[in-house]
Amino acid sequence: MSDTIEGAEHGKRSARADRAALVTALRPRYLADAAQGTERFFEPRRPDCPWCGSDRLRRRLRTVDRFQRKPGRFTLDVCRACGHVFQNPRLSAAGLEYYYRDFYDGLGEKDLGNIFAGKGKTYRQRAEPLRRFAPAPRNWLDVGTGHGHFCEAARAVFPRTSFDGLDFTDGVELAKRAGRVDRAIRGAFTELAEELAQGYDAVSMYHYLEHSTDPRAELRAAQRVLRPGGHLLIEVPDAQCLFARLFGRWWLPWLQPQHLHFVPVANLRAELARLGFTVVVEQHREPHDTVDLLGAVWLLLNAVAPPEDAPWLEKRPGRLRWLTRCAILLAGVPALIVATMLDRLLIKPMAGHFRLANAYRVIARRD
Structure with missing residues (x-):
């Protein structure tokens, strides 16, 4: 027993030492970034809504990076015409690289990987609603797959389905090596859509659209990739949630600066209809996450x-x-x-009422 305890303590000390060494190795690059200032991490502030074009904007939130505590201040505006909430000014390509660096991979890979690995039940619940409409899809593309944990869990629901994962980070290659995805596709979905055209029976975007610089382009890419009769599964944070208003900058799903867009469900449904989709499922209580x-x-x-x-x-x-x-x-x-x-015990059972649900889920069929 004592040997086991000593081994665990040695493992912890070793992990701390490894992390300290990595931090030291990474510090010169970050200090060089800081010396250039954070202004280059942002595009010019836009005067209109990226969803409907209205200029009726007001500030919804101003905050800092409350997760990694990297430097910078971030603003979310809301369109008073259509309700779309978006980061304004938005991160530039350099900003996206800087603020994503060492969050999902590198320094943060192990911690985030452990969190994702413990959400198997949640991932299965995300997959199960599709069984009503497609009991055995031949193949499934998970966009923004990260380390592929959703695909691994969804196999229990669809054991005969081939799962491919797409992401722009090296996490998707890690997912392939771990056997969580059958095929690892690295790159931007909008740029790969033509290559993947009509190649899938199901495409999932779970907590992906809010990270996208252009959600409409992502939806068009999904329409291109799906076969006729295929299904698109989307889950995103709901900024119309009551707790988003009550907690302000302390509402975790704001996840600044990574979340660039919060699309109201009515806007999403209208855009899907315009692209030739029929929404067959809309859920609010079920995707609610107990994190408020x-x-x-x-x-x-x-x-x-x-x-x-x-x-x-x-x-x-x-x-x-x-x-x-x-x-x-x-x-x-x-x-x-x-x-x-x-x-x-209190909020989760009530999530279907009083606009308490902090996320919504939509399943749409490509007609």
């Missing part, structure tokens, strides 16, 4: 506590700051537990 209270408490604790060592900090935080961070997070554990219980 828990996420708000966590973001508050992370904002109050000194930052952990990261390569975008000028220097490594001292031991006192590290101890302070540990003490604040430890003191917040009871609040995190209470928030988790309320999310699961």
Whole structure:
């Protein structure tokens, strides 16, 4: 027993040492980025809505990176004509590279991979509604697949289906090596749509459209890739959720600066109809994720506590700051537990009412 404990402690020390060495190696590049300022990470602010073209805009939110705590400030505007919420000014190509770097891969790969690996039940629930309309699709393309954990879980629902994963990061290649996807496709979906034309019976975009610079172009690409009669499955955060208004910058699904667009479900349905789709399922209660209270408490604790060592900090935080961070997070554990219980036992059963659902899901058939 003692050998097991000693082995676990040695593994933890080794992991901390490996992370510290990686942070040190990455710091010069981040400091060089910081020396050039953050202005180049943004495009010019646009005066109109990217969805409907109206100039009736108002500020919905102004915040900072509350996850990695990289430098920069981010603004979300809402269109008073159609309700579309979007980042304005939007990240440039350089900004997208900077703020995604070491979040899903690199420094953040292990932690995010562990989170995704623990969501098997959620992923199966995302796949199951399609059984009513397509009991055995031949092949399925998961766009924005990340590390491929959805495809791995969906095999339990569709064991005869071939699952391909598409992403622009090296996570999709990791998914292929791990056997989670049958084929790894790396690149931008809109640029690969012609090559993949009419090649799939199902295309899924789970929490992908909000990351896209042009959601309409992504929908057109899906229409091109699907065979007639195929199905498109979409799930996105719902910015019309009550908690988005109540919690403001502490609502976790804002996920700034990564989430660029929040499309209201009415807008999405209208665009799908224009592209020749028929919406066969619209769900709000089922895709609701139990993160509203828990996420708000966590973001508050992370904002109050000194930052952990990261390569975008000028220097490594001292031991006192590290101890302070540990003490604040430890003191917040009871609040995190209470928030988790309320999310699961109180809010989740009510998510279908009072606009409490923080996400919605749509399944549309290509006619």
